[in-house]
Amino acid sequence: MENKQKLGFATRQIHVGKIKDASGALCTPIYQTSTFEFETVQQGGARFAGEEPGYIYSRLSNPSLTQAEEKLASLENGEAALAAASGMGAISAALWTSVVAGDEILASDTLYGCTFSLLCHGMTKFGVDTKFIDMVNLENFQKHLTPKTKVIYFETPCNPTLKILDIKAIAETVHKYNPSIRVIVDNTFCSPYLQRPLELGADVVVHSATKYINGHGDVIAGFIVGTAEFIGQCRTFGLKDMTGAVLSPFDAFLIARGLKTLDIRMERHCSNARKVAEFLYSHPAVDKVYYPGLPDFKGYEVARKQMKDFGGMLSIELKAGRDEVANALNSLRLCTIAVSLGDAETLVEHAASMTHSTYTPEELAAAGISEGLVRISVGLEDPDDIIADLKSVLDTLVS
Structure with a gap:
């Protein structure tokens, strides 16, 4: 589609x-x-050599996946996108394409549990060091940048505390220090309808x-969005060789x-969440x-400043004890x-025992x-x- x-x-x-196909579907x-x-x-050889465009094998590309990739690239205002079989498949492919042994990743101190586990326990097995820091404090954040830093990775809003990080300020700080450092933002909580990190200076967006x-x-499913060059590298290395996390044509459909x-x-999620948040804010059982x-x-x-609306996600802390809260829920x-x-x-x-169970009690406390x-x-x-509901x-938790 032009323009x-x-x-x-x-x-x-x-x-x-x-x-458009011959049937007119x-x-x-x-x-x-x-x-x-x-x-x-000869045509097959030319495609394998990259001399002719076209499809070869669905682990590399497939028309059903191409449709979804082009949609998301357009909505995020990126040059290209790559579909993966899961959010973690996309995150893993993007990270493995970005670093080698001896490199360093600076990551937000609050992340989805499986992402935290990959960075903390997975990447380190292969010689990639990860430091978890509070990226709200830009002065403190800047002190951690070193010549070994190759990737900055964060979510905003953060999962599950909804902590907000300033995408533009972080990207400017990083690229002023070293323009080649890749800023990767997980935009899952917002979707491109509410927030577009690439427009704020990020280099890559990932989604579950x-x-x-x-x-x-x-x-x-998952997606990576960025420059055509980087997405090409993710396709031929991060996805094809490292993870094999290929999305099926039916799921792409x-x-x-x-x-x-x-x-x-997203409009309905946001309006509903606002009403629910206002109710919870005034309830005596909610701390x-x-x-x-x-x-x-x-x-x-x-x-x-950076979001169109405030999203459909929220978290609460209740005044009752953990067991009492669980029984009530x-x-x-x-x-x-x-x-x-x-x-x-x-x-x-319940984040601590479910999505963030990969954290130790000490790591949970550090992440807030x-x-x-x-x-x-x-x-x-x-x-x-x-x-x-x-x-x-x-109401049962109020004495």
Whole structure:
């Protein structure tokens, strides 16, 4: 599609990447094939040599994946994108493409549990050092930059405390020190509808597309977005050789379908979360609410500057003890006790024992994740029904 970046967000999420086939199908068909025919041996050789464009084998590329990749690249305003079989597949491929033994990664001190485990326990086995630091304090952050630093990695909002990091300020600080350091931002909590890190100076964006990108809780997927050169390196090395985390054509089809309603879904997630956060803020059983849209939240001003809206995620700390909280949450009737996020259903989880169980108690404390923190992915249900379900449980914790 010509001039795709000049079209509106909603138009691009629907039309970019569409492949017209001989049947005239409105929706791009699912290309459920492992390999592709060559007209001649010479053509096959030219494609393998990179002298001719075209499909070779679905571990490298597939038309169904191309459609989803082009959509997300357009929505993030990146040159290109690469689909992977999971968010961790995308993160791993991006990181392995960026570093070698002896290099150093500076990462945020608050991250999704599996990302933390990869950086803390996985990369170090292969000679890549990772330092976890508070990136809110830019002066302290700057002191940790060294000639060995090759990657800066962070989420914002951070999972699960919703801590906000200033993408533009971090990217400017890093690139002033060394323009070749790669700034990688996990944009899962926001989606490109709410926040576009590349426009703020980041070099690479990663997503767990399992969440808001797909939006229906029926796909595991991930994406990397960046320059065409870097995405090409991720495709031929990070994905093809290092991880093999290839997305299936059918899951790519579901991702492309989910993306068609991204803006509508995100608007509802945001409006529902705002109402739920305001209710929780005033409930006597709640000790603290972590939500960027509350004016007294520490990162409110930065979030207002770099996000279109404040998202559908929030966390709370309750005044009751851990066991009492767990027993109360077991009484939820509408909200679902489950990990993941960005689904149509409201999902509630205990971070320390679930998504962030890879952290030791000391690491949890350092990341600001308390034993009583409850993370809520606010869904698309009627907000009054979500609030009523939460209220029925929280009221039992008030003496």
